[in-house]
Amino acid sequence: MKTKNKKPFLNMDERNKQVAFKVITIMYFLTIIAMQGIVIYRQFALGQNLSDFEDIAIIMTINSIFLISALLYFGALSIRKLKVKNILLIYLAFIILGSLFTYAKYNIFQNPGLSFEQLFDKLKIITAIIGLLMGFWILLSILGKKRIDKEIE
Amino acid sequence: MENIKIKLARVEKGLSQQDLADLVGATRQTIGLIEKGKYNPSLNLCIKIAKSLDRTLNDLFWYEDKK
Numbered sequence: 001m002k003t004k005n006k007k008p009f010l011n012m013d014e015r016n017k018q019v020a021f022k023v024i025t026i027m028y029f030l031t032i033i034a035m036q037g038i039v040i041y042r043q044f045a046l047g048q049n050l051s052d053f054e055d056i057a058i059i060m061t062i063n064s065i066f067l068i069s070a071l072l073y074f075g076a077l078s079i080r081k082l083k084v085k086n087i088l089l090i091y092l093a094f095i096i097l098g099s100l101f102t103y104a105k106y107n108i109f110q111n112p113g114l115s116f117e118q119l120f121d122k123l124k125i126i127t128a129i130i131g132l133l134m135g136f137w138i139l140l141s142i143l144g145k146k147r148i149d150k151e152i153e
Numbered sequence: 154m155e156n157i158k159i160k161l162a163r164v165e166k167g168l169s170q171q172d173l174a175d176l177v178g179a180t181r182q183t184i185g186l187i188e189k190g191k192y193n194p195s196l197n198l199c200i201k202i203a204k205s206l207d208r209t210l211n212d213l214f215w216y217e218d219k220k
Contacts, residue, residue, distance in 0.1 A: 013179040015192055 035060050043105065065133065072137055073144040091134050098126040154190040158213050162206040163188075177201040 012020065039057055042048045050057070071077045082090075102122050107113030114122070163173050170184045177184075177198060186192035187202070194202070203210050 011180070013174075013183050014195055014198055015183040015186065016180065 032060070032063065068137060069140050072141040073147075075144055075148050078141065078145075087134070087138070091130060094130045094134075095123075095127055098130060099123055102126065154216075156188055156190050156213070159184075159202065159206070160188045162208050162213060166206055168206075173202070173205060176205040 035056055039053055039060060042053045043050070068077075099122075103119065106119070106122075163170070168176075170188075171181045174181045174184045178201070179198060183192060183194075183198075187194050199210055199214055203213050206213065
């Protein structure tokens with residue numbers, strides 16, 4: 001019952017793969033944290049314009065959205081275990097975080113800052129975008145659960 | 154916890170770590186670490202090891218808790 005690896009060049013067994021996955025995961029998170037640090041430093045410490053680091057910000061945003069989506073779809077995270085109250089709390093937390101960043105960006109690090117009405121307009125956009133994202137993630141979570149249930153059947 | 158049972162079964166069969174590794178499609182290091190109890194193999198790999206050594210999973214991987 002000889003079951004040699006069909007790809008001798010890679011020659012990775014399950015332990016090798018496990019170690020590789022761990023290393024890749026750690027390196028991925030370090031990269032993301034470093035990129036986040038760069039964005040915050042450029043935005044708030046150097047006061048650079050968004051267009052100067054827009055590429056990094058877009059990569060970071062898409063990367064984070066895809067990461068959470070994949071974790072939900074493939075069953076690593078299960079928001080179905082969360083109660084509606086907790087989902088609403090997460091939604092609220094995201095809005096507060098987004099609002100704080102927006103406030104810091106426009107009214108602390110920029111002079112003159114935005115008026116209350118302008119800030120309120122931004123808050124409406126933040127609420128809508130986060131709402132859409134949360135809806136998308138909930139949908140993916142449900143689809144992921146269905147996929148796994150189908151596999152079990 | 155060191156798994157002496159695998160080592161004994163392997164030696165009884167006259168296999169080296171490399172031979173067993175080749176049989177189950179793993180690396181010698183993985184077999185070494187399993188024998189040392191420093192790596193928990195998947196159930197699939199456990200079954201392959203047990204079959205290669207003509208033993209059952211119980212023979213190789215089951216242990217009673219010391220009281």
